Amino acid sequence: MWERIYTVLRKEFRSVLRDPRMRMVILVLPVIQTLIFGYAVSLDVRHVHLGILDRDQTPASRALAARFTGSSYFDVVAFPRDEAGAHRLIDASDAAAILQIDAGYEGDLKGGRPAAAQLIVDGSDSNTARFVVNYASVIAATYDNELVLDRVLRRAGQTLPVGSVDLQPRAWFNADLESRNYYVPGVIANLVMLVSLMLTSMSIVREKEAGTIEQIMVTPIRPVEFILGKCAPFAVIGFLNVGMVALVGLYWFDIPLRGSFALLSLGTAFFLLSTLGIGLFISTVSETQQQAMMTTFFFFFPAMLFSGFIFPIANMPAVIQWLSLGDPLRYFLIIIRGIFLKGIGLELLWPQFTALLVIGLIVLTFAVKRFHKTL
């Protein structure tokens, strides 16, 4: 039995790695992708492009504008001359917001009336827009406090102390709120899932299409042996990928690995078990490679989006939350983030490990059964 498995394994390794371009795709690309996506994936809003339309042109209006230019959240990119210019900036997405100070601002301020300023925000990116409105109002409120006290100082000739609330934020588990720490492990998990799914889903259907499956059927090999032999090379490749990509995360992005490396490897093994199983299952039910690829994609896309990689699962409707319980990526993300960031161990992660094992065994059984039928 082992001899037969080994034969399939060797054959499969050869057929995948024979092509130097394929070696590139499997071994080099994931590293490059981690590098690019590790930098790209972040929802932090900083350096919002701001245009300032100052129609008052007084020391007071410039002082207000300076509050925005001095903030790390805003990058002032333009000073449009008129409203049409300001609107063009927004329309062309050159600026996400415009601070508009109308003529008479200083007069109102000096006359003791509330001096109005407008902030025009591009709402089409709702995430950024909320951030902009919130931070602009913080800046405005702080500045308003100073202005009010300043008025008192000028009229009464003495400073007036006022009480204030001093917010002290404490972020647990990720003190400096580095979003890279959160997303890079997720990118690793996604890439590994994509590569292993794609490779296995094409593996059997390729033989079907090429007609070589008949030749395999006449050999004394049993379905289980065939499937195992098909799986093993991809498991090895998957492991290699996790290793390489994790090194990039550790040494390039300086992601802390607080937990145990052995446990991470075990988690990877369990995760690969389920993705390889799913890939093989897709391969046995597909007739052509194109179908296999479409189906893989159809599985991978929701698996990625509903896993909690970007969009929090807690925000999703109950049905989807329920569906995502069958998503191996969801569990692996908790495992990989937990081990990297929180350094937690099996005592907390055992439900995720169990879930991965159950999913893996179920789909593998299905794949073997299904393959038996087609034989």
Added chain:
Amino acid sequence: MNLRRFWAVARKESLHVRRDPSSLGLALGIPMLMLLMFGYTLTLDVDHVPFVVWDQSGTSQSRALLAHFTASRYFDFRGTVENYGALEHVIDDRDASLVLVIPPEFARRLDARRPAPVQAVVDGSDSNTASIILGYTLGIISGFNQDITLAQVRRAPGAIPSPALDLRPRIWFNPDLESRNFIVPGIMAVIMGLIAALLTSLTIAREWERGTMEQLISTPVKPAELILGKLLPYLGIGMLDMVIAVLMAVFLFHVPLRGSVLLLFSVGGIFMVGTLAQGILISTLARQQLLASQVAMISTFLPAFLLSGFAFAIGNMPVAVQAITYIVPARYFVALVKGIFLRGVGIATLWPDILFLVIFALVVAGASIVFTAKKLR
């Protein structure tokens, strides 16, 4: 370029498509299903953040601060805790994402006109949600500080008890900040790009793998006729996908379509030709379905998803990565779809993005014709 030969290739390819109804079904069904699923489920909004309070002060001042939080649409009050253990518990169990700790001397310090510290504990493991929550918290605290200042200044001689600065935000294009209006056009563009590249990336590789390419070589068909003929039926499917997607966006998700429908479908067509040609280029170079599918997935799906500005704002990326986004066609298409849908702008503003799409389509289609010609020789 001979129209008859071009047409013959197009007919042959559409026969392929028609004889494989399951693939055709997938090509039409997947975008619909995905848009349906993702349109309803994906949101980046952080609303109704559950929070609890550890009010050690228990005074009218601390309750006034609390009232500011409960009045906000961003926060949902979930009760109080009385000790540190309970605080740890609610964060660990994710019962609350924010705990406000108001120390006992809070009111005394405020009355003494000194800064009074208040602690905000958040779960930082999801850094995005955490920093949004802290931002909202800071916003509410600044508003509260404004109130205190006005109240305390009122009693000072010669003071005017009204705010000095009144900043009014006006939100364009999406006044309710509906996350769906932002996600649906973006995901529509991403899905279409993927389907297009997937559709064609396997077709030529399949011909090479099966050896039918040699048969095509012996016919008088020219590379340009072959490539464009193969593109045509898939362009048809892609445009059908787009019609379905736009109809769903407008009538199901009620995303406002403010710009020109004609312009929307024209840029859709240009984008489609570019991505379809990209799929053909990949399969010509790969000549093997396994490799072609890997490259297609890796070079279209992940960049379209992560580098197009669909969910992650391009402006936040490091400059080197921003430079890479310029060669991702989905970047332009996502910008165009959002521009036409939400801003209702026309060619006058959008021409740079359209120009890039045209250049991309021409370059990639040209390259795939040239490479096919080389391989045929």
